Amino acid sequence: MWSRSRHSSFRSCPDRAVAVFTEVSFGEAAAFLRQLGLGRLQGMAACSGGIENTNYFVDTDGGDYVLTLFERLAWEQLPFYLHLMQHLAGHGLPVPGPVPDAAGRILHLLKGKPAAVVGRLRGKSELVPSVRHCSAVGAMLARMHLAGGDYARHQPNLRGLPWWKETMPVLLPHLGKDQRALLVGELAFQESIAALPDYAALPRGPIHADLFRDNVLFERGRLSGVLDFYFAGWDTLLFDLGVCLNDWCVDMESGRIDPLRRAAFLTAYQSVRPLVPEEQRLLPSLERAAALRFWISRLKDCCLPREAAVLEVHDPTHFERVLRQRISDAACAGIFYFAERTSGQAGPDHQP
Numbered sequence: 001m002w003s004r005s006r007h008s009s010f011r012s013c014p015d016r017a018v019a020v021f022t023e024v025s026f027g028e029a030a031a032f033l034r035q036l037g038l039g040r041l042q043g044m045a046a047c048s049g050g051i052e053n054t055n056y057f058v059d060t061d062g063g064d065y066v067l068t069l070f071e072r073l074a075w076e077q078l079p080f081y082l083h084l085m086q087h088l089a090g091h092g093l094p095v096p097g098p099v100p101d102a103a104g105r106i107l108h109l110l111k112g113k114p115a116a117v118v119g120r121l122r123g124k125s126e127l128v129p130s131v132r133h134c135s136a137v138g139a140m141l142a143r144m145h146l147a148g149g150d151y152a153r154h155q156p157n158l159r160g161l162p163w164w165k166e167t168m169p170v171l172l173p174h175l176g177k178d179q180r181a182l183l184v185g186e187l188a189f190q191e192s193i194a195a196l197p198d199y200a201a202l203p204r205g206p207i208h209a210d211l212f213r214d215n216v217l218f219e220r221g222r223l224s225g226v227l228d229f230y231f232a233g234w235d236t237l238l239f240d241l242g243v244c245l246n247d248w249c250v251d252m253e254s255g256r257i258d259p260l261r262r263a264a265f266l267t268a269y270q271s272v273r274p275l276v277p278e279e280q281r282l283l284p285s286l287e288r289a290a291a292l293r294f295w296i297s298r299l300k301d302c303c304l305p306r307e308a309a310v311l312e313v314h315d316p317t318h319f320e321r322v323l324r325q326r327i328s329d330a331a332c333a334g335i336f337y338f339a340e341r342t343s344g345q346a347g348p349d350h351q352p
Helices: 026-035 078-090 131-150 161-174 177-194 237-248 259-272 277-303 317-333 338-343
Strands: 041-046 053-060 063-070 108-110 113-119 204-207 216-219 222-226 233-236
Touching: 026 041, 026 053, 026 063, 026 108, 078 113, 078 131, 131 204, 131 216, 131 222, 131 237, 131 259, 161 177, 161 277, 177 277, 177 317, 204 237, 233 237, 237 259, 237 277, 237 317, 277 317
Parallel strands: none
Antiparallel strands: 041 053, 053 063, 063 113, 108 113, 204 233, 216 222
């Protein structure tokens, strides 16, 4: 069973860890930014931008930016994310647009790594959100889903069901008996949900897939920015709601849903894009799917840590608690009828 003592540091969600996998000197950054026509570099610092990529805040005499070097994503995958950001910004959403070079290219190369520079948005994250914050994020998520409806590029959610199935075998040897049972059982449940006609009917499009509290900015009480699209992909829009509800609307200690914040989020979302009946029926199952996805990814980061100049990994037990709470919520509500309602057969009823 994995132990905390094996790892340098843990933080409770939603704090974002700092990771520097590729160190960039001041001189290297200055030359790179000059090539993009962004002016003279005045200051730079490693920023709290996740555990997937290397991120620096860079300040020039022409403005403030974020420099990202991509550590896992392949060159051919990156245009999907960068052009999605450009597309959403073009629809008037507060999304940082990538900076092009003289030839109009928004994907660059720095120290042998794919790189991008985006404008740095104003505001700060609200890590203790109120009902008002949840309402603002719910409406913004719906606007993003609608704006993505005419986005031409297509790429699957790379952390979806196939990745969960691929990753599970490498995690099982590191887990205790109860955790193994939870992981195996919930994955089987999600496979059964994905086979339902209701699931096939769910609206799909490009989703953010990682819209946690630290990926949204507020300034003077107004939502001023949506960040970090590098987990985005084509998936059910409902999965995006599950991700958000599991972060914006939960008690961080217990993983329990705050009903007022959840109601505010869903009401605001549906005021922009009403959920179809299949989404209303499957929302509890997709909340479980979102909890499973982040439990698996955090377990992998803990069990199979990567080398980095600075790296602090998230404690995976948070999303284990969230997943168990979502399963308990479904049990209390008697939600075991999805297959029955759609195909006339007995539905999945896994309860670890």
